[in-house]
Amino acid sequence: MKQQNRIEWLDIAKGMSIILVVIYHTLLYHDFHAIAPDLYIRISAIMTPIRMPLFFSVSGFLAASAMKASWRDFLVRKIWLLVYLFAIWSTARWLFFRYVQTNVLVPAEGSDPYQLLEMWWAPNTGIWFIWALAIFMVATKLLSSAPRPATLAIAAIVSLLTFGEHLQVDLFTHRNVLQYFVFFLFGCWYGKSVVQVVTQRPVLMAVGGFLVFAVLYVLRWRLQAVEKGSWAMLSSIAGLAWLCGTAVLISKLDAARRAFAYFGRNTLPVYVTHVMIVSLLVAGVAVLLGGHAAIGYLTAPLVCAVAIGLSLGIKAAADRSGASWLYSPPRQPQRRQVTA
DSSP: OOHHHHHHHHHHHHHHHHHHHHHHHHHHHHHHTTOOOHHHHHHHHHTTTTHHHHHHHHHHHHHGGGGGSOHHHHIIIIIHHHHHHHHHHHHHHHHHHHHTOOOSSSTTTTSOTTHHHHTTTSOOSTTHHHHHHHHHHHHHHHTTTSOHHHHHHHHHHHHHHHHTTSSOOOSHHHHHHHHHHHHHHHHHHHHHHHHHHHHHOHHHHHHHHHHHHHHHHIIIIITOOSOHHHHHHHHHHHHHHHHHHHHHHHTTSHHHHHHHHHHHHTHHHHHHHHHHHHHHHHHHHHHHHOSOGGGHHHHHHHHHHHHHHHHHHHHHHHHHHTOGGGTSOOOOOOOOOOOO
Protein backbone atom coordinates (compact mmCIF):
# COMPACT_ATOMS: atom_id res chain seq x y z
CA MET A 1 0.00 0.00 0.00
CA LYS A 2 1.50 3.28 -1.09
CA GLN A 3 1.38 6.30 1.13
CA GLN A 4 -0.12 8.36 -1.69
CA ASN A 5 -3.16 6.08 -1.88
CA ARG A 6 -3.80 6.44 1.85
CA ILE A 7 -3.43 10.22 1.73
CA GLU A 8 -5.73 10.43 -1.28
CA TRP A 9 -8.69 8.85 0.48
CA LEU A 10 -7.97 11.00 3.51
CA ASP A 11 -8.29 14.01 1.21
CA ILE A 12 -11.62 12.60 0.07
CA ALA A 13 -12.74 12.23 3.69
CA LYS A 14 -11.81 15.88 4.36
CA GLY A 15 -13.73 16.82 1.24
CA MET A 16 -16.77 15.07 2.68
CA SER A 17 -16.42 16.99 5.93
CA ILE A 18 -16.32 20.41 4.24
CA ILE A 19 -19.34 19.57 2.10
CA LEU A 20 -21.26 18.56 5.24
CA VAL A 21 -20.27 21.82 6.95
CA VAL A 22 -21.39 23.94 3.99
CA ILE A 23 -24.70 22.06 3.89
CA TYR A 24 -25.16 22.66 7.63
CA HIS A 25 -24.59 26.41 7.40
CA THR A 26 -26.68 26.73 4.24
CA LEU A 27 -29.62 25.09 5.99
CA LEU A 28 -29.18 27.28 9.08
CA TYR A 29 -29.61 30.41 6.94
CA HIS A 30 -32.47 28.82 4.98
CA ASP A 31 -34.15 27.94 8.28
CA PHE A 32 -33.87 31.51 9.55
CA HIS A 33 -35.68 32.72 6.44
CA ALA A 34 -38.26 29.90 6.76
CA ILE A 35 -37.28 28.27 3.47
CA ALA A 36 -35.48 25.17 4.79
CA PRO A 37 -37.13 21.87 3.81
CA ASP A 38 -37.77 19.70 6.83
CA LEU A 39 -36.27 16.67 5.07
CA TYR A 40 -32.95 18.44 4.54
CA ILE A 41 -32.90 19.66 8.14
CA ARG A 42 -33.43 16.12 9.41
CA ILE A 43 -30.70 14.64 7.23
CA SER A 44 -28.23 17.34 8.24
CA ALA A 45 -29.07 16.78 11.92
CA ILE A 46 -28.37 13.08 11.53
CA MET A 47 -24.84 13.92 10.35
CA THR A 48 -24.10 16.11 13.38
CA PRO A 49 -21.93 13.50 15.19
CA ILE A 50 -19.74 13.08 12.10
CA ARG A 51 -19.00 16.51 10.57
CA MET A 52 -16.33 17.90 12.88
CA PRO A 53 -15.02 14.59 14.34
CA LEU A 54 -14.18 13.57 10.75
CA PHE A 55 -12.36 16.83 10.09
CA PHE A 56 -10.40 16.80 13.34
CA SER A 57 -9.51 13.10 13.14
CA VAL A 58 -8.04 13.53 9.66
CA SER A 59 -6.33 16.77 10.73
CA GLY A 60 -4.77 14.96 13.68
CA PHE A 61 -3.42 12.23 11.43
CA LEU A 62 -1.93 14.80 9.05
CA ALA A 63 -0.40 16.74 11.96
CA ALA A 64 1.45 13.73 13.38
CA SER A 65 4.70 14.49 11.55
CA ALA A 66 4.69 18.09 12.84
CA MET A 67 4.84 16.79 16.41
CA LYS A 68 8.34 15.46 15.74
CA ALA A 69 9.74 18.91 14.93
CA SER A 70 11.56 21.10 17.43
CA TRP A 71 9.42 23.55 19.37
CA ARG A 72 10.88 26.46 17.40
CA ASP A 73 10.06 24.93 14.01
CA PHE A 74 6.69 23.76 15.27
CA LEU A 75 5.68 27.23 16.43
CA VAL A 76 7.09 29.03 13.40
CA ARG A 77 5.86 26.66 10.69
CA LYS A 78 2.55 25.41 12.09
CA ILE A 79 1.16 27.54 14.90
CA TRP A 80 2.09 30.89 13.38
CA LEU A 81 0.19 29.92 10.21
CA LEU A 82 -2.96 29.18 12.21
CA VAL A 83 -2.63 32.37 14.29
CA TYR A 84 -2.14 34.41 11.13
CA LEU A 85 -5.13 32.86 9.35
CA PHE A 86 -7.33 33.25 12.40
CA ALA A 87 -6.47 36.95 12.64
CA ILE A 88 -6.98 37.63 8.93
CA TRP A 89 -10.28 35.83 8.49
CA SER A 90 -11.85 36.71 11.83
CA THR A 91 -11.20 40.35 10.96
CA ALA A 92 -12.56 39.85 7.43
CA ARG A 93 -15.76 38.35 8.82
CA TRP A 94 -16.09 41.15 11.38
CA LEU A 95 -15.79 43.78 8.64
CA PHE A 96 -18.19 41.93 6.36
CA PHE A 97 -20.93 41.58 8.94
CA ARG A 98 -20.41 45.15 10.15
CA TYR A 99 -20.44 46.96 6.80
CA VAL A 100 -21.95 44.61 4.20
CA GLN A 101 -24.63 42.52 5.83
CA THR A 102 -25.93 41.72 9.30
CA ASN A 103 -25.30 38.14 10.36
CA VAL A 104 -28.87 37.09 11.03
CA LEU A 105 -27.71 34.05 13.01
CA VAL A 106 -25.34 36.04 15.24
CA PRO A 107 -26.57 39.65 14.96
CA ALA A 108 -23.93 40.92 17.37
CA GLU A 109 -21.05 39.91 15.07
CA GLY A 110 -19.37 43.07 13.79
CA SER A 111 -21.16 45.33 16.26
CA ASP A 112 -18.30 46.05 18.66
CA PRO A 113 -14.55 46.48 17.97
CA TYR A 114 -13.89 44.75 21.30
CA GLN A 115 -14.85 41.51 19.54
CA LEU A 116 -11.55 41.70 17.61
CA LEU A 117 -9.76 41.33 20.95
CA GLU A 118 -12.20 38.96 22.63
CA MET A 119 -12.01 36.53 19.71
CA TRP A 120 -8.60 35.32 20.91
CA TRP A 121 -10.04 33.64 24.01
CA ALA A 122 -13.78 33.46 23.24
CA PRO A 123 -14.36 33.25 19.47
CA ASN A 124 -18.00 33.19 18.46
CA THR A 125 -17.85 32.65 14.71
CA GLY A 126 -17.37 29.91 12.15
CA ILE A 127 -13.62 30.59 12.10
CA TRP A 128 -13.38 28.85 15.47
CA PHE A 129 -11.96 25.68 13.89
CA ILE A 130 -8.63 27.42 13.14
CA TRP A 131 -8.41 28.59 16.76
CA ALA A 132 -9.24 25.07 17.94
CA LEU A 133 -6.63 23.49 15.65
CA ALA A 134 -3.92 25.70 17.15
CA ILE A 135 -4.99 24.70 20.67
CA PHE A 136 -5.15 21.02 19.75
CA MET A 137 -1.71 21.03 18.14
CA VAL A 138 -0.01 22.80 21.05
CA ALA A 139 -1.78 20.57 23.60
CA THR A 140 -0.78 17.42 21.69
CA LYS A 141 2.81 18.60 21.47
CA LEU A 142 2.86 19.29 25.22
CA LEU A 143 1.43 15.83 25.89
CA SER A 144 3.94 14.03 23.65
CA SER A 145 5.70 12.39 26.61
CA ALA A 146 2.50 11.54 28.52
CA PRO A 147 1.21 7.94 28.68
CA ARG A 148 -0.96 7.74 25.58
CA PRO A 149 -3.73 5.32 26.63
CA ALA A 150 -4.37 7.15 29.89
CA THR A 151 -4.23 10.57 28.27
CA LEU A 152 -6.60 9.52 25.52
CA ALA A 153 -8.96 8.01 28.09
CA ILE A 154 -9.07 11.30 30.02
CA ALA A 155 -9.76 13.23 26.81
CA ALA A 156 -12.54 10.76 25.97
CA ILE A 157 -14.12 11.14 29.41
CA VAL A 158 -14.08 14.95 29.08
CA SER A 159 -15.66 14.60 25.64
CA LEU A 160 -18.36 12.26 26.94
CA LEU A 161 -19.20 14.57 29.82
CA THR A 162 -19.39 17.57 27.51
CA PHE A 163 -21.43 15.80 24.85
CA GLY A 164 -23.79 14.61 27.56
CA GLU A 165 -24.08 18.15 29.01
CA HIS A 166 -22.77 17.00 32.37
CA LEU A 167 -20.11 19.70 31.97
CA GLN A 168 -21.98 22.95 31.50
CA VAL A 169 -20.06 25.15 29.07
CA ASP A 170 -21.93 28.19 27.76
CA LEU A 171 -19.91 29.23 24.71
CA PHE A 172 -20.12 26.75 21.84
CA THR A 173 -16.47 27.21 20.86
CA HIS A 174 -15.22 26.30 24.33
CA ARG A 175 -17.62 23.37 24.35
CA ASN A 176 -16.37 22.21 20.96
CA VAL A 177 -12.74 22.22 22.12
CA LEU A 178 -13.63 19.86 24.97
CA GLN A 179 -15.76 17.64 22.73
CA TYR A 180 -13.45 17.30 19.75
CA PHE A 181 -9.92 17.23 21.18
CA VAL A 182 -10.09 13.46 21.67
CA PHE A 183 -10.64 12.98 17.92
CA PHE A 184 -7.63 15.08 16.98
CA LEU A 185 -5.50 13.35 19.62
CA PHE A 186 -6.57 9.90 18.47
CA GLY A 187 -5.92 10.75 14.83
CA CYS A 188 -2.47 12.06 15.66
CA TRP A 189 -1.39 9.18 17.91
CA TYR A 190 -3.20 6.17 16.47
CA GLY A 191 -4.28 7.32 13.03
CA LYS A 192 -1.59 5.41 11.14
CA SER A 193 -2.83 2.04 12.40
CA VAL A 194 -6.47 2.93 11.82
CA VAL A 195 -5.75 4.16 8.28
CA GLN A 196 -4.17 0.81 7.45
CA VAL A 197 -7.21 -1.11 8.74
CA VAL A 198 -9.70 1.08 6.88
CA THR A 199 -7.66 0.90 3.68
CA GLN A 200 -7.53 -2.89 3.82
CA ARG A 201 -11.22 -3.39 4.72
CA PRO A 202 -13.20 -0.47 3.27
CA VAL A 203 -16.43 -2.37 2.63
CA LEU A 204 -16.52 -3.76 6.15
CA MET A 205 -15.83 -0.30 7.59
CA ALA A 206 -18.39 1.45 5.39
CA VAL A 207 -21.21 -1.07 5.79
CA GLY A 208 -20.48 -1.95 9.42
CA GLY A 209 -20.08 1.69 10.41
CA PHE A 210 -23.33 2.67 8.71
CA LEU A 211 -25.28 -0.16 10.34
CA VAL A 212 -23.95 0.65 13.82
CA PHE A 213 -24.65 4.35 13.23
CA ALA A 214 -28.22 3.55 12.15
CA VAL A 215 -28.83 1.32 15.17
CA LEU A 216 -27.53 3.99 17.53
CA TYR A 217 -29.79 6.57 15.90
CA VAL A 218 -32.85 4.38 16.45
CA LEU A 219 -31.84 3.60 20.04
CA ARG A 220 -31.35 7.25 20.92
CA TRP A 221 -33.96 9.20 19.00
CA ARG A 222 -36.71 6.62 18.68
CA LEU A 223 -36.37 4.62 21.88
CA GLN A 224 -34.43 7.03 24.15
CA ALA A 225 -32.37 4.03 25.26
CA VAL A 226 -28.86 5.53 25.15
CA GLU A 227 -27.47 8.35 27.28
CA LYS A 228 -26.72 11.43 25.16
CA GLY A 229 -22.96 11.62 25.78
CA SER A 230 -22.36 7.94 25.11
CA TRP A 231 -24.57 8.10 22.04
CA ALA A 232 -22.66 11.06 20.62
CA MET A 233 -19.26 9.43 21.13
CA LEU A 234 -20.30 6.03 19.77
CA SER A 235 -22.13 7.62 16.85
CA SER A 236 -19.05 9.66 16.00
CA ILE A 237 -16.86 6.55 15.97
CA ALA A 238 -19.36 4.59 13.86
CA GLY A 239 -19.82 7.55 11.54
CA LEU A 240 -16.06 7.89 11.08
CA ALA A 241 -15.83 4.22 10.10
CA TRP A 242 -18.76 4.66 7.70
CA LEU A 243 -17.44 7.75 5.89
CA CYS A 244 -13.77 6.74 5.93
CA GLY A 245 -14.64 3.35 4.45
CA THR A 246 -16.79 5.15 1.88
CA ALA A 247 -13.89 7.49 1.10
CA VAL A 248 -11.69 4.51 0.25
CA LEU A 249 -14.39 3.16 -2.07
CA ILE A 250 -14.79 6.58 -3.72
CA SER A 251 -11.02 6.66 -4.31
CA LYS A 252 -11.53 3.74 -6.69
CA LEU A 253 -13.94 5.76 -8.89
CA ASP A 254 -11.92 8.11 -11.06
CA ALA A 255 -14.28 11.09 -11.51
CA ALA A 256 -15.58 11.07 -7.94
CA ARG A 257 -12.05 10.57 -6.62
CA ARG A 258 -10.74 13.69 -8.38
CA ALA A 259 -13.64 15.89 -7.26
CA PHE A 260 -13.68 14.90 -3.58
CA ALA A 261 -9.89 14.80 -3.28
CA TYR A 262 -9.70 18.31 -4.73
CA PHE A 263 -12.14 19.56 -2.11
CA GLY A 264 -10.11 17.81 0.57
CA ARG A 265 -6.90 19.50 -0.53
CA ASN A 266 -8.60 22.90 -0.55
CA THR A 267 -10.73 22.94 2.58
CA LEU A 268 -9.25 26.19 3.95
CA PRO A 269 -10.65 28.67 1.38
CA VAL A 270 -14.07 27.04 1.63
CA TYR A 271 -14.11 27.07 5.42
CA VAL A 272 -13.10 30.70 5.80
CA THR A 273 -15.31 32.30 3.12
CA HIS A 274 -18.41 30.17 2.57
CA VAL A 275 -20.49 31.56 5.45
CA MET A 276 -20.28 35.10 4.11
CA ILE A 277 -21.26 33.89 0.63
CA VAL A 278 -24.07 31.70 1.94
CA SER A 279 -25.53 34.51 4.05
CA LEU A 280 -25.73 36.81 1.01
CA LEU A 281 -27.11 34.18 -1.34
CA VAL A 282 -29.82 32.94 1.00
CA ALA A 283 -30.90 36.48 1.87
CA GLY A 284 -31.23 37.17 -1.85
CA VAL A 285 -33.20 33.98 -2.41
CA ALA A 286 -35.60 34.86 0.42
CA VAL A 287 -36.22 38.33 -1.02
CA LEU A 288 -36.62 37.24 -4.64
CA LEU A 289 -38.54 34.00 -4.23
CA GLY A 290 -40.41 34.52 -0.97
CA GLY A 291 -40.73 32.45 2.18
CA HIS A 292 -41.85 29.08 0.88
CA ALA A 293 -40.00 26.06 2.23
CA ALA A 294 -40.58 24.16 -1.01
CA ILE A 295 -38.12 26.38 -2.90
CA GLY A 296 -35.42 25.24 -0.50
CA TYR A 297 -35.39 21.82 -2.14
CA LEU A 298 -33.80 23.50 -5.16
CA THR A 299 -32.06 26.53 -3.69
CA ALA A 300 -30.23 24.80 -0.84
CA PRO A 301 -28.18 22.49 -3.13
CA LEU A 302 -27.58 25.40 -5.53
CA VAL A 303 -26.38 27.69 -2.73
CA CYS A 304 -24.01 24.97 -1.47
CA ALA A 305 -22.54 24.45 -4.94
CA VAL A 306 -22.18 28.17 -5.65
CA ALA A 307 -20.67 28.89 -2.21
CA ILE A 308 -18.05 26.16 -2.66
CA GLY A 309 -17.30 27.25 -6.22
CA LEU A 310 -17.02 30.94 -5.32
CA SER A 311 -14.83 30.19 -2.31
CA LEU A 312 -12.39 28.27 -4.49
CA GLY A 313 -12.64 30.96 -7.18
CA ILE A 314 -11.79 33.71 -4.68
CA LYS A 315 -8.72 31.74 -3.62
CA ALA A 316 -7.62 31.31 -7.25
CA ALA A 317 -8.16 35.02 -7.95
CA ALA A 318 -6.22 35.96 -4.84
CA ASP A 319 -3.29 33.81 -5.93
CA ARG A 320 -3.25 35.37 -9.40
CA SER A 321 -3.62 38.96 -8.18
CA GLY A 322 -0.88 38.91 -5.55
CA ALA A 323 -3.28 38.57 -2.62
CA SER A 324 -2.16 35.08 -1.63
CA TRP A 325 -1.28 36.62 1.75
CA LEU A 326 -4.96 36.12 2.58
CA TYR A 327 -4.32 32.39 2.82
CA SER A 328 -0.71 32.17 3.99
CA PRO A 329 1.74 34.54 5.69
CA PRO A 330 4.04 36.49 3.36
CA ARG A 331 7.38 34.78 3.11
CA GLN A 332 10.28 36.51 4.78
CA PRO A 333 13.09 37.34 2.34
CA GLN A 334 16.09 35.11 2.67
CA ARG A 335 19.20 36.78 3.97
CA ARG A 336 22.13 36.64 1.62
CA GLN A 337 25.34 35.29 2.99
CA VAL A 338 28.28 37.62 2.62
CA THR A 339 31.49 35.90 1.73
CA ALA A 340 34.95 37.37 2.02
